[in-house]
Amino acid sequence: MNHTSHSADEYDAITDAAAHWCLRLQAEDCTTAERQAFEQWLAADPLHAQEYQAMLDIWQTADHLPRSATPGNVINLPRRRQSAWRHYASAAAIALVALPVGAWVGWEQGWLPNHYQYLESGDAISHVVLSDGSQVELNLGTELRFTNYKDQRRVTLVKGEAFFKVRHDSLHPFVVHAAQGQTRVTGTQFNVWKYEDQVKVTLLEGSVLVSSDANDSDGGYRLGPGMQASYQAGDYEPRLSQTYAHDTSLAWRNGKLILDNLSLAQALPQINRYLEQPLLLADENTGSIRISGIYDTKQIKRLVSNLPKVLPVYLTRNKDGSMLLNRISPPPARG
Incomplete structure (x- = not known):
């Protein structure tokens, strides 16, 4: 199957998600809602099912490793198998719980984590x-x-x-x-x-x-x-x-987002971090407007709704439901 439509980062994220679902589905406290969420995730992309099956394959492979494995008889898997184990190593958490001997082999070879x-x-x-x-x-x-x-x-x-x-x-x-x-x-x-x-x-x-x-x-x-x-x-x-003396990068640890004379183009990634759906800019001219202030990270939605009160902008909504910031054009100069 061709997965060229996925970036390396997206592919790794899918692999990690598959490992997470393998772990959660085996947990005693896995809820009905989680199982429904898993089914939705599985159906969202054919690659999801493929990656999840690869996780199960690791479990089955580990189950067939010799139970008497010792430092003297560590198994040397073929190079291609080693690569597969390393790529899917996040699933080792499952094997470590259920298969301590097989997992020990993977740990010693550097393929599998112990936690x-x-x-x-x-x-x-x-x-x-x-x-x-x-x-x-x-x-x-x-x-x-x-x-x-x-x-x-x-x-x-x-x-x-x-x-x-x-x-x-x-x-x-x-x-x-x-x-x-x-x-x-x-x-x-x-x-x-x-x-x-x-x-x-x-x-x-x-x-x-x-x-x-x-x-x-x-x-x-x-x-x-x-x-x-x-x-x-x-x-x-x-x-x-x-960084300068009064850098605000860590203000979030006190529940604050500090915008120090930033353009909207610079500020929006910091604002959007706290929104379920990103706020978008209509154009570069809108993005050049500058903003300052100290905001509560739990009240960023309120910041968005208040932007037209403090900046020369207005909000519109796209067909997909996303919010768009538009600059209010100044009135033409009188001749």
Whole structure:
């Protein structure tokens, strides 16, 4: 089957979702609503069913690994099988629960993790301690997955924003994947913001390596405290900058969104992060209007409805239901 219509990032997201559903459907507390949501997800794209079946294949393969596996008789799978196991490794959480011996083989080979966590913050900021002892703070509407491998700790930031305090382990790097890039650390404090295919990394303490290409596993650009790196999916390299003394990137940890004299084109990705449906710009002229202010992250819908009261704009609705910001043209000058 040809999947060229999916980007690498979309393909990985589908694989992660398939692993999540494998895990949830086996859980005792899986609800009827979740099972209905799974059926809808399964029917949404033929690739969903294919990826889910691949997860089940991993379980079945692990079930047939020798129960007496020891360090002296680790199985060497063919190269193609190794690649498949690594690609679908998020499903290992299931195998680890049900098949400890088979999972041990995968752990020793570096294909499978020994721990998997799925985190979702909903409409409240969430604080979580990961299985490795690292701490993560999730902004509203944030979703991420954590898997612990023998050679690295891996986070996939599906959407939203998270602040990390990583437990130091120089032999076990902590890697955050967002869009098509990654941030690699061994122990530090940093923030990662993601909206659609845009990513911004802000470093507070320590150092990190940021790459806009996740395949660049050992390279990247090193940030020091007070630096930021921004990129979009497909960028050759990230854009680096120095934060200023009153940078507002982490205001969300206090429930605030601070817009400091930004154009609407710059502000909308930050605003849309908190909306179920994005607010759109009618044209570049509208996008050039500047906005400032401090807003409650739980009241961003109110901000949108109030924009015509504070800016020379009006709101219209597209046929698909999305809201459109339009600039009010000034009256013609009197001759």
